[in-house]
Amino acid sequence: MVFSLILVCDSSAMVGPAFPVPGAPGAGGSLENANPLIYRRQGERPITAREEDGDLPDAIDAREIFDLIRSINDPEHPLTLEELNVVEQVRVKVNDTESTVSVEFTPTIPHCSMATLIGLSIKVKLIRSLPERFKVDVHITQGTHASEHAVNKQLADKERVAAALENTHLLEVVNQCLSGRP
Amino acid sequence: MKDSLTVLSRIPAHPDSRCWFLAWNRTGTLLASCGGDRSIRIWGKEGEAWACKSVLGEGHQRTIRKVAWSPCGNYLASASFDATTCIWKKNQEDFECVATLEGHENEVKSVAWAPSGNLLATCSRDKSVWVWEVDEEDEYECMSVLNSHTQDVKHVVWHPNQELLASASYDDTVKLYREEEDDWVCFSTLEGHESTVWSLAFDQSGERLASCSDDKTVRIWRQYKPGNEQGVVCSGTDPTWKCICTLSGSHTRTIYDVAWCHLTGALATACGDDAIRVFEEDPHSDPHQPIFSLTAHVARAHSQDVNCVAWNPKEPGLMASCSDDGEMAFWKYQRPEVC
Numbered sequence: 001m002v003f004s005l006i007l008v009c010d011s012s013a014m015v016g017p018a019f020p021v022p023g024a025p026g027a028g029g030s031l032e033n034a035n036p037l038i039y040r041r042q043g044e045r046p047i048t049a050r051e052e053d054g055d056l057p058d059a060i061d062a063r064e065i066f067d068l069i070r071s072i073n074d075p076e077h078p079l080t081l082e083e084l085n086v087v088e089q090v091r092v093k094v095n096d097t098e099s100t101v102s103v104e105f106t107p108t109i110p111h112c113s114m115a116t117l118i119g120l121s122i123k124v125k126l127i128r129s130l131p132e133r134f135k136v137d138v139h140i141t142q143g144t145h146a147s148e149h150a151v152n153k154q155l156a157d158k159e160r161v162a163a164a165l166e167n168t169h170l171l172e173v174v175n176q177c178l179s180g181r182p
Numbered sequence: 183m184k185d186s187l188t189v190l191s192r193i194p195a196h197p198d199s200r201c202w203f204l205a206w207n208r209t210g211t212l213l214a215s216c217g218g219d220r221s222i223r224i225w226g227k228e229g230e231a232w233a234c235k236s237v238l239g240e241g242h243q244r245t246i247r248k249v250a251w252s253p254c255g256n257y258l259a260s261a262s263f264d265a266t267t268c269i270w271k272k273n274q275e276d277f278e279c280v281a282t283l284e285g286h287e288n289e290v291k292s293v294a295w296a297p298s299g300n301l302l303a304t305c306s307r308d309k310s311v312w313v314w315e316v317d318e319e320d321e322y323e324c325m326s327v328l329n330s331h332t333q334d335v336k337h338v339v340w341h342p343n344q345e346l347l348a349s350a351s352y353d354d355t356v357k358l359y360r361e362e363e364d365d366w367v368c369f370s371t372l373e374g375h376e377s378t379v380w381s382l383a384f385d386q387s388g389e390r391l392a393s394c395s396d397d398k399t400v401r402i403w404r405q406y407k408p409g410n411e412q413g414v415v416c417s418g419t420d421p422t423w424k425c426i427c428t429l430s431g432s433h434t435r436t437i438y439d440v441a442w443c444h445l446t447g448a449l450a451t452a453c454g455d456d457a458i459r460v461f462e463e464d465p466h467s468d469p470h471q472p473i474f475s476l477t478a479h480v481a482r483a484h485s486q487d488v489n490c491v492a493w494n495p496k497e498p499g500l501m502a503s504c505s506d507d508g509e510m511a512f513w514k515y516q517r518p519e520v521c
Contacts, residue, residue: 163263163289
């Protein structure tokens with residue numbers, strides 16, 4: 001999978017890639033983290049009697065948010081973000097009444113060049129899945145990435161996210177991460 | 183404070199997309215809106231209601247981020263993520279694209295006309311601010327490329343009556359520029375915000391500038407000329423701009439826009455928490471340490487982020503706002519009776 005940097009990130013060398021993608025310099029063609037630790041997947045969520053009762057209000061909770069993002073594919077490995085422990089249910093905070101969702105994700109290595117792309121995929125998945133009233137914040141787990149502040153700032157900038165998502169090539173890569181494994 | 187800001191009407195201005203920005207023409211008779219649907223709409227009053235007079239659809243390949251009217255009202259400039267700026271000329275009721283300004287390396291984020299109408303400024307994610315000169319034949323020539331910012335430049339605005347330009351950036355600073363021997367130079371950098379500065383607004387006199395940021399504050403900066411009584415140090419003949427007030431604690435998310443009414447002095451903000459707020463200066467406070475109080479707060483002004491607030495330049499208290507939900511709203515602001 002080789003993309004031209006010019007096509008993938010319409011930013012010039014001077015500006016630097018807005019959202020690094022596989023095949024871009026930095027990934028260097030080889031895997032950055034060749035042997036990641038693989039974690040066990042959570043089981044299916046047990047459905048409670050309350051949830052089966054359609055008359056009762058059913059607020060969106062952390063498990064529901066986690067279920068939306070756990071099966072996102074890692075851009076490098078044929079593994080999900082859950083299997084790589086990039087996302088965990090305990091790092092999902094949701095407040096349905098205030099319409100806020102906050103997700104912390106943990107890159108597998110502190111210099112992971114895919115961090116922005118992973119964060120963007122989580123953000124896109126939640127924006128597409130949740131009602132529009134929700135404010136979705138996606139951050140790197142504190143202390144787990146060398147460029148934590150820069151990545152967080154970029155993910156929080158909705159104007160740059162909007163511009164990135166108008167890039168069809170980048171959108172393809174994001175959609176690939178979001179497509180469930182067969 | 184409860185009913186100081188009341189909604190007059192709501193219009194789905196850019197349905198199924200974001201409405202990014204609004205701009206009134208100088209006479210306050212037309213409002214231009216732009217958005218993620220790559221179109222510009224021109225709104226005018228029909229009876230009591232605001233109606234769409236024109237749709238400017240062909241011109242840009244991507245999101246139109248901001249629009250600006252020329253001071254004469256005959257031209258509209260549009261800044262787009264497609265890296266170009268289009269100039270539209272008004273003929274009777276229709277608009278025609280008469281020029282496309284190219285040169286920025288990626289998304290153009292903002293555009294503004296100088297008060298004379300002879301200069302235009304654009305800024306981009308490529309970190310630069312460009313100053314363009316306009317001649318009588320509608321030819322646009324780039325006079326200067328200013329590379330002072332170290333990151334994405336979000337907004338440009340001209341002083342209300344001088345050839346002084348201000349820009350706001352992702353690098354957390356505001357910069358000021360003036361002409362010097364046929365070129366433009368940055369003469370001041372305003373530091374203080376702790377995150378992206380999204381927008382700027384001069385007050386009516388141009389002596390003060392308001393900036394709003396991702397750090398959830400609004401800062402008020404004041405100009406001090408050389409030899410000022412307050413003893414603010416200036417270098418050479420350039421004035422020093424000093425932060426004289428920080429409005430903090432009122433906003434819960436990013437502040438995307440600020441508008442300073444030149445008729446009433448009211449300061450409005452557009453926030454990522456869906457609210458619109460209005461602040462006014464306490465007339466008894468020290469002008470060098472002013473106190474601004476919240477005089478209106480509409481918590482759910484829109485159903486999503488508010489991207490822009492714009493005071494009508496002729497009708498005091500009339501304000502327009504727009505949101506990520508694609509809607510535009512018109513508001514009546516009435517200053518609450520102060521005790």
